[in-house]
Amino acid sequence: MLSTTWRSVARAAIGVAAALWLSPAFAHAVCGDRIFPATLGIDDPGVGDELALPTLTSQPQGSDGTREFDATFSWTKTILPGLGLSFSDGGSWLRPGGYGWQALDTELKYNFMCLAQHEFMASASFDVSWGRTGTAAQYSPFNTYSPILDVGKGFGDLPASLNILRPLAITAEISEAIPGQSWIDGLQNPTTLNWGFTLQYSLPYYNSHIGQIDNDFLRRLVPVTEFAFSTPIANVPSGSQITTGTIQPGVIYEGDTWQLAVEALIPINSASGRNIGAVAELHFFLDDIFPDSLGKPISKWGQP
Amino acid sequence: MNRRSIVRIAAALAFAFAAPAAFAHAQLEKAMPPVGGAVTSPAEIRLKFSEGVEPRFSGIALTAEGAAAVPLGQPSVDPADKSVLIVKVGKTLPPGLYTVTWHAVSVDTHHTQGDFQFTVKP
Numbered sequence: 365m366l367s368t369t370w371r372s373v374a375r376a377a378i379g380v381a382a383a384l385w386l387s388p389a390f391a392h393a394v395c396g397d398r399i400f401p402a403t404l405g406i407d408d409p410g411v412g413d414e415l416a417l418p419t420l421t422s423q424p425q426g427s428d429g430t431r432e433f434d435a436t437f438s439w440t441k442t443i444l445p446g447l448g449l450s451f452s453d454g455g456s457w458l459r460p461g462g463y464g465w466q467a468l469d470t471e472l473k474y475n476f477m478c479l480a481q482h483e484f485m486a487s488a489s490f491d492v493s494w495g496r497t498g499t500a501a502q503y504s505p506f507n508t509y510s511p512i513l514d515v516g517k518g519f520g521d522l523p524a525s526l527n528i529l530r531p532l533a534i535t536a537e538i539s540e541a542i543p544g545q546s547w548i549d550g551l552q553n554p555t556t557l558n559w560g561f562t563l564q565y566s567l568p569y570y571n572s573h574i575g576q577i578d579n580d581f582l583r584r585l586v587p588v589t590e591f592a593f594s595t596p597i598a599n600v601p602s603g604s605q606i607t608t609g610t611i612q613p614g615v616i617y618e619g620d621t622w623q624l625a626v627e628a629l630i631p632i633n634s635a636s637g638r639n640i641g642a643v644a645e646l647h648f649f650l651d652d653i654f655p656d657s658l659g660k661p662i663s664k665w666g667q668p
Numbered sequence: 669m670n671r672r673s674i675v676r677i678a679a680a681l682a683f684a685f686a687a688p689a690a691f692a693h694a695q696l697e698k699a700m701p702p703v704g705g706a707v708t709s710p711a712e713i714r715l716k717f718s719e720g721v722e723p724r725f726s727g728i729a730l731t732a733e734g735a736a737a738v739p740l741g742q743p744s745v746d747p748a749d750k751s752v753l754i755v756k757v758g759k760t761l762p763p764g765l766y767t768v769t770w771h772a773v774s775v776d777t778h779h780t781q782g783d784f785q786f787t788v789k790p
Contacts, residue, residue, distance in 0.1 A: 394780070571703065573783065573784050574784070576698060576702045576705065651778075652693065652776070652778070
């Protein structure tokens with residue numbers, strides 16, 4: 365039989381173990397009541413262990429008649445709670461132009477703000493597209509550097525009289541893509557401002573806050589429209605200072621540990637493309653699938 | 669896409685789907701009283717989540733419009749379904765609008781929270 369002292373020690377140890385085991389895990393883009401889904405045109409404002417595999421894109425036909433199909437992946441590993449490193453790559457098929465492997469893209473992202481009561485989240489990141497890692501038409505001899513800011517705001521803090529608007533959320537992203545070399549073979553490499561936003565209406569949020577949705581499929585849908593644009597801002601060849609981009613209406617289905625998103629790609633002008641493209645992505649939340657191994661930060665330092 | 673790329677992608681997908689212990693954030697799927705619904709005074713509040721929850725680290729609060737919190741019992745889970753969090757309502761509720769505020773810690777420690785309203789009919 366254990367002595368009273370040992371029993372106390374054992375109880376304390378169990379309590380500490382339970383507290384450690386149940387300390388809140390750092391999640392994907394969750395802030396207060398809001399879960400921001402992963403979006404395709406611009407990034408969500410959260411940091412988490414995630415795998416987007418595959419992302420399949422049939423680009424709108426180019427203004428010069430070029431067709432492009434991309435199959436890519438992106439893996440994010442959290443290093444610390446709120447700090448993650450992403451690796452993205454994939455293949456592109458151009459017609460004409462043939463197959464090429466895209467440049468390796470890495471991104472260090474830090475989620476520096478979550479105002480839970482206002483469902484407001486913000487992250488800053490730094491992205492590098494590594495030169496000489498692509499092949500064929502995707503080859504670039506120089507790196508491209510992009511500081512990025514992502515924000516998200518859910519409208520769950522609206523008064524009850526505006527209940528119908530509370531499932532609404534907006535996310536936005538702005539970044540500057542700076543080429544590592546300004547000129548190549550007498551041609552200018554412009555610096556571009558990449559910017560965009562999403563409008564989302566979360567039926568999961570509606571179901572849990574406003575009114576019950578009995579249909580199991582419907583209550584997992586998030587209708588979304590993304591707006592993704594690119595504007596050359598420096599070192600621009602004359603006549604090329606045109607904003608290009610797409611408007612991307614679509615829908616996201618939220619599973620428990622994954623999501624599936626499908627969106628149309630509608631070019632905003634003739635410089636952005638001729639007809640409608642499409643993009644689809646299967647996205648896994650590794651923090652949910654492997655909470656005790658691959659899906660948790662390498663270090664818990666700084667965990668709230 | 670070459671054959672090796674296809675095999676790699678298929679292997680990664682199989683790896684992800686074959687994960688033996690998949691848990692997730694506990695999202696509220698159904699509630700009794702229903703979210704936004706109108707009922708007679710309930711004897712208990714039952715919240716059905718998408719995942720099992722830990723009752724020791726989860727909770728439910730109930731407040732009447734413009735009034736103090738309504739006394740509730742200790743939260744527990746349905747012995748037959750660990751994803752259902754239950755609290756007993758300590759008294760008969762007079763007609764009016766009520767707000768349920770909940771927080772849940774799923775079995776893999778992910779934290780979620782939310783609130784909703786229901787009406788008690790005369």
